[in-house]
Amino acid sequence: MKTYFAASAFALAATTASAQDVSTTLPSAVGQVAPALEAYSTDGLIGDVWSGEQMSMRDRALVTFAALMTRHETENLGSYVELALDAGVTPAELSETITHLAFYTGWGNATAAAEAMAPVYEARGVTAEDLPAVDPELLGYDEEAEASRQDFVQSTYGDVSQGVVDTTEQMLFLDLWRRPALEPRDRSMVTVAALIAAGQPEQMTFHLNRAMDNGMTQEEAGAMLSHLAFYAGWPKVFSAMPVAKDVFENRGS
Amino acid sequence: MKTYFAASAFALAATTASAQDVSTTLPSAVGQVAPALEAYSTDGLIGDVWSGEQMSMRDRALVTFAALMTRHETENLGSYVELALDAGVTPAELSETITHLAFYTGWGNATAAAEAMAPVYEARGVTAEDLPAVDPELLGYDEEAEASRQDFVQSTYGDVSQGVVDTTEQMLFLDLWRRPALEPRDRSMVTVAALIAAGQPEQMTFHLNRAMDNGMTQEEAGAMLSHLAFYAGWPKVFSAMPVAKDVFENRGS
Amino acid sequence: MKTYFAASAFALAATTASAQDVSTTLPSAVGQVAPALEAYSTDGLIGDVWSGEQMSMRDRALVTFAALMTRHETENLGSYVELALDAGVTPAELSETITHLAFYTGWGNATAAAEAMAPVYEARGVTAEDLPAVDPELLGYDEEAEASRQDFVQSTYGDVSQGVVDTTEQMLFLDLWRRPALEPRDRSMVTVAALIAAGQPEQMTFHLNRAMDNGMTQEEAGAMLSHLAFYAGWPKVFSAMPVAKDVFENRGS
Structure with missing residues (x-):
C-alpha cells in the first residue's frame, strides 16, 4: 500500500475540522482485526480523499452523513454528526437534512438519525432556536x-396513485423543497448522495441537474462520486457514472 | 406546513388502533433535533396518511411492518409489532409474515424481526397455540x-442453478404459498410491499397481479404505494409506479 | 413441511463445522414466535442446503458472511464469524474479506464487521501475526x-470523475486485487456474493467471469445462487439469474 495522492495539508486550513477529526470515525476494532483496512483508512481515505480540493470538507461531511443515514448505518452515525458540525455544517442544516431525507430515503432512516443526533446536539447545547422553524x-x-x-x-400516474401525485406536489415540491433551512444546492446535493447510496441511479438525472442549476459544479459532482465510492461501495458509484456522464454531456459542459 | 388532507377521524372508528397509537412509533428524539420532521410526522403522515380511507389501518400496519422488516430497521420494530396487533393483524398472521418474508427478503431480516416480536408476544401472552402450525x-x-x-x-434456469429451480418449486410454490396462516391476498400484498421497499420493482409484476387476483383492489394498491412512499422513500415508490401502471393497464381496469 | 433433499450427512465429514454449528446462528426467538420458520431453518436451510455437496461448507460460510456483511446485518454477525472460522476459513482470509468488501460494499459495512469480529478473534487468541500484512x-x-x-x-469516465478512475486503478486493480491474503478465486467469489446481496446484478458479469477464470466452477456458482437465495432473499437471486445465465453461455459451458 502506498500513498495515492499528493499531500494537501493546506486544503484543511479552511475549516475547523481536520483529517484527525475524520479519524475519530474509525472504530478501534478495525486495527485489531484488519490492519490493512486501517492503513487504507488512514492513508487513503482519511489522509487523502477527505483533503481533496475538488470538494470542501464541509460538503464531504454533509454527503457522507447523507449516505450513511440512507444506508441506516446508525451505530456509528453520532461520530459523523460531530464531524459534520466541526466541518461547518450548521445544526439547522443537519436537522433539515434528516427532514428532507425522511421523504427521500424513508422515515425510519430519519428517525434513527434523529436518535444519533440528539445526544450530540444536547452535549453541544443546541436548542430549539438553533433549529429550522416548522x-x-x-x-x-x-x-x-x-x-x-x-x-x-x-397525466402519467394519476390513474395509478392519486395519493402519490398529490403528496408529491403538496408536501414535496410546494413545501419541503421551498423550505429555506437548506440551500437549494445543498438540498439537491444530499438528495443525489442519497440516491447513489441507495443504488437508485435511475432517479438521479432530475436531481443532479437541479443541484448543478443551483450552483454545484461538475468538479464537485465528480469529487462526490469519488468520495462516495468509499462509503457506498464502488459498484454503487459505477452504476451512477453513466447517469452522471449523460447529465454532464447534456448540459454541454 | 399545512394540513394536506381532509380530516377523516371517523375512518379510524373501524379498528381499535388510532392515530394516537401510530404516534407511539415516533421517537422523542425527532422533536428534539428536527421539529419540522415531527410536524410532518404528526400532521401529515400520522394524522392524515394513516387515516386515509383507501386502505384499512390493518393493511397499512401490515405493509408498514413488511417494509421496515425488509429494510432491517430493527431498533424500532417492536413498536410496529404492537401497532399491527392493535390494528387487527393477528399474532398468527404477523408470525406467518416473517416466515414468508424470510424467503422473500432474506433470512436475517426474519430472525431479527423475530427478536423484535418475541418480547411483545410474551408480554401479550401469545402462546404456541396462537401461532401457525408447522x-x-x-x-x-x-x-x-x-x-x-x-x-x-x-427450461430457462435449469442449467444455471437446479438448486434454485427445485427449492423455488418445492419450498415456495408447493409449500410456503399454500400455507393457510395468511390469506393469499395478504401473502402477495406483503410480498409486493417488500419488493417496493427493497427497490426491486423488476420482480413486482407477478406478485402484484397475484395480489389483485386474490382480492386486493386497485385503489388499495394505489394507496399502498402512497403509504410506502413515507416508509421506503419517494424514489423507491417512483421506480415502482411504472410497473404498477403496466399491471393496472394490462388488467384492463 | 417436508424434507426437501436427500440426507447427506457424510458431506459434512470433510470440515470441522457441522449442521449443528450452523444452528447456533439461529436466535431462539425464532422458535418462540414462528415455529414454522424454525422448522424451515432446521430442516431446509441448515439440515439440507448447508450440506449440499455442490459447494463446500467453507465456501458457504464465506459467502454467507459476505452477504450478511453487505446487508449490514450486524447484530448476529459474530456467530457467522465463528461459523466461518470453524468451517475452515482462516482468520487472515476473513480479515482480508472485510478489507476487500470495504471497497465493494462501503466502508461502514467493513468497520461494523470489524466490531463483530474483534471479540471473536480476541477470544480465540488471534494475534496480529495471524492477520494479512499491510x-x-x-x-x-x-x-x-x-x-x-x-x-x-x-476514456469513458475520465471526464466524469477522474478521482474514481484513478482510485479504481491505483487502489483497487494495482493494489487490493493483488494482495495475496485471499486467493483470487475467493476474492472474486465474495465480490459476486456481495453484488447479489446488494441487488446489483448489473455489475456481476465482470466479477463472475473473473471468479470462474480463477477456478470457481459453474456448479459452485449455481450452488452459491441457491444458497444465497435464503440469505439475500429469492428476488435478489432471481434478478441475478439472467446475468449468470449469460455468463455461463458466453463461456461455452
Whole structure:
C-alpha cells in the first residue's frame, strides 16, 4: 500500500475540522482485526480523499452523513454528526437534512438519525432556536417548471396513485423543497448522495441537474462520486457514472 | 406546513388502533433535533396518511411492518409489532409474515424481526397455540398455472442453478404459498410491499397481479404505494409506479 | 413441511463445522414466535442446503458472511464469524474479506464487521501475526487486460470523475486485487456474493467471469445462487439469474 495522492495539508486550513477529526470515525476494532483496512483508512481515505480540493470538507461531511443515514448505518452515525458540525455544517442544516431525507430515503432512516443526533446536539447545547422553524416563509420557485412537472406526473400516474401525485406536489415540491433551512444546492446535493447510496441511479438525472442549476459544479459532482465510492461501495458509484456522464454531456459542459 | 388532507377521524372508528397509537412509533428524539420532521410526522403522515380511507389501518400496519422488516430497521420494530396487533393483524398472521418474508427478503431480516416480536408476544401472552402450525393442511392451488411457471423456470434456469429451480418449486410454490396462516391476498400484498421497499420493482409484476387476483383492489394498491412512499422513500415508490401502471393497464381496469 | 433433499450427512465429514454449528446462528426467538420458520431453518436451510455437496461448507460460510456483511446485518454477525472460522476459513482470509468488501460494499459495512469480529478473534487468541500484512509482496497480474480495462474506464469516465478512475486503478486493480491474503478465486467469489446481496446484478458479469477464470466452477456458482437465495432473499437471486445465465453461455459451458 502506498500513498495515492499528493499531500494537501493546506486544503484543511479552511475549516475547523481536520483529517484527525475524520479519524475519530474509525472504530478501534478495525486495527485489531484488519490492519490493512486501517492503513487504507488512514492513508487513503482519511489522509487523502477527505483533503481533496475538488470538494470542501464541509460538503464531504454533509454527503457522507447523507449516505450513511440512507444506508441506516446508525451505530456509528453520532461520530459523523460531530464531524459534520466541526466541518461547518450548521445544526439547522443537519436537522433539515434528516427532514428532507425522511421523504427521500424513508422515515425510519430519519428517525434513527434523529436518535444519533440528539445526544450530540444536547452535549453541544443546541436548542430549539438553533433549529429550522416548522412554518418558515417559503422560498419562491419556478412556477412554470413546477406546473410542467406536475402535469406530467398527473397525466402519467394519476390513474395509478392519486395519493402519490398529490403528496408529491403538496408536501414535496410546494413545501419541503421551498423550505429555506437548506440551500437549494445543498438540498439537491444530499438528495443525489442519497440516491447513489441507495443504488437508485435511475432517479438521479432530475436531481443532479437541479443541484448543478443551483450552483454545484461538475468538479464537485465528480469529487462526490469519488468520495462516495468509499462509503457506498464502488459498484454503487459505477452504476451512477453513466447517469452522471449523460447529465454532464447534456448540459454541454 | 399545512394540513394536506381532509380530516377523516371517523375512518379510524373501524379498528381499535388510532392515530394516537401510530404516534407511539415516533421517537422523542425527532422533536428534539428536527421539529419540522415531527410536524410532518404528526400532521401529515400520522394524522392524515394513516387515516386515509383507501386502505384499512390493518393493511397499512401490515405493509408498514413488511417494509421496515425488509429494510432491517430493527431498533424500532417492536413498536410496529404492537401497532399491527392493535390494528387487527393477528399474532398468527404477523408470525406467518416473517416466515414468508424470510424467503422473500432474506433470512436475517426474519430472525431479527423475530427478536423484535418475541418480547411483545410474551408480554401479550401469545402462546404456541396462537401461532401457525408447522405442518398445516395446505391450500389447494392452480395446478396448471404452477406447472406452466415451473416449466418456464426449469427450461430457462435449469442449467444455471437446479438448486434454485427445485427449492423455488418445492419450498415456495408447493409449500410456503399454500400455507393457510395468511390469506393469499395478504401473502402477495406483503410480498409486493417488500419488493417496493427493497427497490426491486423488476420482480413486482407477478406478485402484484397475484395480489389483485386474490382480492386486493386497485385503489388499495394505489394507496399502498402512497403509504410506502413515507416508509421506503419517494424514489423507491417512483421506480415502482411504472410497473404498477403496466399491471393496472394490462388488467384492463 | 417436508424434507426437501436427500440426507447427506457424510458431506459434512470433510470440515470441522457441522449442521449443528450452523444452528447456533439461529436466535431462539425464532422458535418462540414462528415455529414454522424454525422448522424451515432446521430442516431446509441448515439440515439440507448447508450440506449440499455442490459447494463446500467453507465456501458457504464465506459467502454467507459476505452477504450478511453487505446487508449490514450486524447484530448476529459474530456467530457467522465463528461459523466461518470453524468451517475452515482462516482468520487472515476473513480479515482480508472485510478489507476487500470495504471497497465493494462501503466502508461502514467493513468497520461494523470489524466490531463483530474483534471479540471473536480476541477470544480465540488471534494475534496480529495471524492477520494479512499491510504491505505484502503483491501478486502478479495480467498487465494487458488491466491496461485494456483502464483505457476503457479512462476514456469513458475520465471526464466524469477522474478521482474514481484513478482510485479504481491505483487502489483497487494495482493494489487490493493483488494482495495475496485471499486467493483470487475467493476474492472474486465474495465480490459476486456481495453484488447479489446488494441487488446489483448489473455489475456481476465482470466479477463472475473473473471468479470462474480463477477456478470457481459453474456448479459452485449455481450452488452459491441457491444458497444465497435464503440469505439475500429469492428476488435478489432471481434478478441475478439472467446475468449468470449469460455468463455461463458466453463461456461455452
